[in-house]
Amino acid sequence: METEGHGAFSPTAQEHAAAPRNYGPLEDYNGNARITGPCGDTMEFWVAVWNGLVEDASFTTTGCGSSLAAGSMTTCLARGRALDTVMGIQQEHVLAALGGLPEAARHCALLSANTLRAACEDYLAWAKSRGIALKPPTKKEND
Numbered sequence: 001m002e003t004e005g006h007g008a009f010s011p012t013a014q015e016h017a018a019a020p021r022n023y024g025p026l027e028d029y030n031g032n033a034r035i036t037g038p039c040g041d042t043m044e045f046w047v048a049v050w051n052g053l054v055e056d057a058s059f060t061t062t063g064c065g066s067s068l069a070a071g072s073m074t075t076c077l078a079r080g081r082a083l084d085t086v087m088g089i090q091q092e093h094v095l096a097a098l099g100g101l102p103e104a105a106r107h108c109a110l111l112s113a114n115t116l117r118a119a120c121e122d123y124l125a126w127a128k129s130r131g132i133a134l135k136p137p138t139k140k141e142n143d
Helices: 011-018 065-078 091-098 107-129
Strands: 031-036 042-050 053-061
Touching (some): 011 065, 011 091, 031 107, 042 065, 042 107, 053 065, 053 107, 065 091, 065 107, 091 107
Antiparallel strands (some): 042 053
16 A cells, blocks of 8 residues: 555555454443544544543544554554553554554544544543542452
8 A cells, every 4th residue: 555655554554444443433432532633534533431441442534544544553552451541642652553654644643642532531521520530440460
């Protein structure tokens, strides 16, 4: 997969673009955000947070293969991780996990990271409005 003169996609990025993981809205979620980037692509993320962990995350995008790859990888980076860790996911984390993206497509990783963070912030507002105490994830025995 190449973008007009902007370089090849890594095998990982190609795989996530061709078969995105966690695509489509979650039925059971408590955080949601939709952001349209300067390029015109819109991304939407849903998160299901329980006991301080992002147990599930999904996304949709109106964008191209780069947006699909970035959104897919971002959900993979988020699922099963502590909320504060997930809120720290940045563009460079998504790019590294994908093995990079062509320069002209790097903004897709920024859009996915920002939209995920906004969905987590929506969860925090939802939890606060219901008086839910935010506690750190529970450590499993034998860890």
